[in-house]
Amino acid sequence: MYHLAKSVYQQLTRKEEYSVLILGLDNAGKTTFLERLKGEFGGKSLPPERINPTIGQNVGHVIVDGMHLKLWDVGGQENLRTLWNAYYAECHAIVFVVDSTDRERLEECKNTLKEVVVNEATEGIPLLMLANKQDCEDSMDVVDIIEIFNKIAEHVSARDSRVLPISAKEGTGVGDAGRWLAVRLGRVPV
Numbered sequence: 001m002y003h004l005a006k007s008v009y010q011q012l013t014r015k016e017e018y019s020v021l022i023l024g025l026d027n028a029g030k031t032t033f034l035e036r037l038k039g040e041f042g043g044k045s046l047p048p049e050r051i052n053p054t055i056g057q058n059v060g061h062v063i064v065d066g067m068h069l070k071l072w073d074v075g076g077q078e079n080l081r082t083l084w085n086a087y088y089a090e091c092h093a094i095v096f097v098v099d100s101t102d103r104e105r106l107e108e109c110k111n112t113l114k115e116v117v118v119n120e121a122t123e124g125i126p127l128l129m130l131a132n133k134q135d136c137e138d139s140m141d142v143v144d145i146i147e148i149f150n151k152i153a154e155h156v157s158a159r160d161s162r163v164l165p166i167s168a169k170e171g172t173g174v175g176d177a178g179r180w181l182a183v184r185l186g187r188v189p190v
């Protein structure tokens with residue numbers, strides 16, 4: 001009887017959790033975005049000046065509109081990108097962060113995103129691209145970023161994708177990014 005009651009209780013109080021993988025080149029602002037998202041949705045967060053390049057991974061939890069999200073932020077340095085594969089099977093959505101000021105690495109950024117979306121393991125997974133660092137005067141126009149990156153996402157497979165302008169440093173657009181994920185993930189079975 002105790003076991004039955006316990007299992008009923010667990011079913012009733014079960015929290016569904018969705019895994020979100022944060023990818024992008026090194027220095028794109030992935031960790032800054034994760035910390036800002038935590039702050040935006042009521043958690044404790046590190047200020048930008050205390051964030052260092054990620055060598056392993058950072059994990060954060062946020063609740064957006066009642067939806068529990070577990071965010072995996074992994075290092076974007078070239079030699080660490082081979083590790084991204086290991087996360088694909090378990091993730092429900094991918095956030096790809098782009099440094100909008102880094103014109104020199106735009107080609108590398110496009111190729112990296114392409115590799116992610118052509119991988120069989122990410123097929124059909126919702127993809128949110130963030131045109132970050134919009135607070136910088138020299139940042140690329142978000143319209144141009146949308147043009148470039150939507151083409152990559154759409155050509156590969158019919159998936160839910162979106163490009164949003166943000167400043168992870170100042171927090172602009174970060175709440176919208178969290179809410180986009182919550183809405184999209186509400187349509188995906190855990």
Ligand SMILES: Nc1nc2c(ncn2[C@@H]2O[C@H](COP(=O)(O)OP(=O)(O)OP(=O)(O)O)[C@@H](O)[C@H]2O)c(=O)[nH]1
Binds near residue numbers: 029052097169
């Ligand atoms: N101006 C500006 N700087 C930003 C923004 N987001 C991040 N940065 C800066 O960009 C640098 C890299 O940020 P990180 O969050 O460490 O980048 P990352 O993508 O996690 O990098 P890796 O961990 O090496 O993969 C830091 O100096 C941040 O302060 C932003 O929105 N605006």
Ligand SMILES: [Mg+2]
Binds near residue numbers: 032074
């Ligand atoms: Mg990082």
